[in-house]
Structure formats: C-alpha cells, structure tokens
C-alpha cells in the first residue's frame with residue numbers, strides 16, 4: 129500500500145469540491161474542511177490536533193481572498209501543505225552531539241517497535257557521517273536481544289559492548305561508556321530493554337541508565353503503525369524520563385500517518401529520524417516538508 133494513500137485520497141476529495149470556484153470563501157470551504165477533518169481523523173491523527181489544524185486552515189483560507197492566476201483549490205492545497213509542515217515541527221531536527229568527547233545516544237521503546245534494528249541503523253548512519261560508533265547491549269532480559277545486536281554489529285562493522293544478563297543495565301552502560309571513552313569512540317548508542325507495556329520497573333531502569341551515561345539524545349523509538357498511540361507514548365516517556373525526540377519506525381508499512389502528524393504537537397518533542405524498511409540503510413532524518421509533500425501526493 130502506498131504510504132498515507134488513504135490520507136492523500138481523502139484530502140483530494142477536499143480540493144475537488146473547489147473546482148470551478150473563483151475565490152475561497154467562508155461558505156465554499158465548509159465542505160472541503162469537513163473532508164480534511166475526516167481524512168485526518170481516519171488517518172488516526174489525535175482529535176485535539178485535528179481540531180486545531182482545521183481551525184487554523186479555515187481561518188487562513190477564508191482570509192486569503194483572490195490571488196491572480198492561482199485557483200482556489202491550489203490555494204487550499206498550499207495552505208494545508210504549509211500547516212502540515214508546521215504541525216510536524218517545521219525544520220528538520222538535527223542530531224545533537226557533545227561538543228567534545230564521546231556522545232551518548234540512549235534508545236528506549238516498547239518491545240517489537242524496531243529498537244534494536246534502529247540501534248544498528250543509527251550506527252550505520254553515523255558511520256557514513258564519518259563517526260566511530262559503539263553499541264552497548266543493555267537489554268539484560270532477552271539474551272536473544274544481545275545476540276541480535278552482536279550480529280548487527282558485525283554487519284555494520286561496529287563493536288558491541290556486552291556483559292551478559294547478570295549485570296545491571298545502568299552498570300553495563302556506565303562500563304561500556306568508559307570503554308568507549310578509552311577507545312576515543314565518537315558515539316555510543318545504548319540499546320535498552322523493551323517491554324510489552326510501560327511499567328515502573330522499565331521507567332526506573334531507563335532513569336538509571338540515563339543518569340549513568342548523561343546522554344545528549346534520548347530517543348523513544350515508536351512504531352508508526354500505532355498511529356496516535358505513538359504520540360501518547362512519546363508524551364508519557366517524556367514526562368517520565370525526559371526525552372529529546374522520537375524515532376518513528378515502519379513508515380514503509382501501511383501506516384495511516386497519524387503518528388507522523390501527531391507526535392510533535394501532542395508531545396512537544398520532534399521526530400528526529402524515521403525508519404522505512406528492514407535494511408540497515410533504511411533510516412533517514414525526518415523532513416517535515418518532504419513528508420507533507422508525500423501526504424499531498
């Protein structure tokens with residue numbers, strides 16, 4: 129399925145109602161705005177976000193008046209495009225590195241969202257930027273997770289620091305960081321344990337790992353397929369442990385768009401990177417303008 133396909137066609141219904149109009153008016157945008165509202169809700173964008181978005185777009189559309197040479201449907205497309213870009217945070221949000229020494233990136237996320245894959249993809253991405261990397265296996269509950277990270281480390285060509293499953297994650301992270309500093313590694317990426325759902329033990333552990341490593345970036349990895357639930361999770365993790373952004377995975381699936389559109393507005397935190405496939409190279413920065421372009425077809 130084409131990504132956001134349903135959202136794109138839902139929005140097309142809105143523009144099509146303006147064919148033959150001369151100018152945007154309060155009256156003739158009423159129906160297109162209902163289409164936009166419906167399309168966003170069907171894409172699983174959270175209701176408060178949809179309400180505010182529709183209000184902003186309506187206000188602007190009713191105020192633009194006649195623009196020579198630009199048809200009303202095109203005017204509305206432009207307004208929606210610009211508001212979508214703003215909704216997703218405007219500019220691309222770059223990764224932050226420490227000014228000197230080893231940068232720590234901490235990854236958190238529920239089980240199965242693609243966190244371990246992201247860990248390796250991120251190492252691959254940073255290596256291409258010319259940075260040396262190390263991954264730290266701080267998921268002590270699933271021995272398979274450590275093995276998976278070792279295999280990925282081999283594929284990417286970066287070392288993996290591990291101490292098995294008997295040592296506390298915060299201790300592993302601290303020791304791993306020490307090792308990385310000794311080896312003058314530019315960036316360490318800490319893979320933490322995922323759980324099926326949020327619980328206090330998970331949050332406490334993340335807080336301890338964070339405290340032990342003083343990361344410049346704390347990312348929550350969220351699955352785009354979970355729609356507005358992803359935005360709610362980003363909010364919760366931010367309140368609980370303090371995060372710097374989100375990484376949205378599985379954008380290549382038939383995600384409806386709700387996560388990409390809701391995360392920033394709901395949580396106040398940017399989406400920094402997106403995963404769009406299972407291969408190592410399938411991770412890229414999140415560009416709000418490109419995403420808006422894709423949504424509009």
Ligand code: GDP
Nearest residue numbers: 239240241242243244245377378403404405406
């Ligand atoms: P974790 O439990 O969060 O560490 O999740 P994993 O990294 O083990 O990934 C779970 C599954 O999702 C694996 O089968 C991955 O190949 C798959 N996966 C991860 N990221 C993506 C993505 O961006 N697109 C697709 N299609 N699959 C992904």
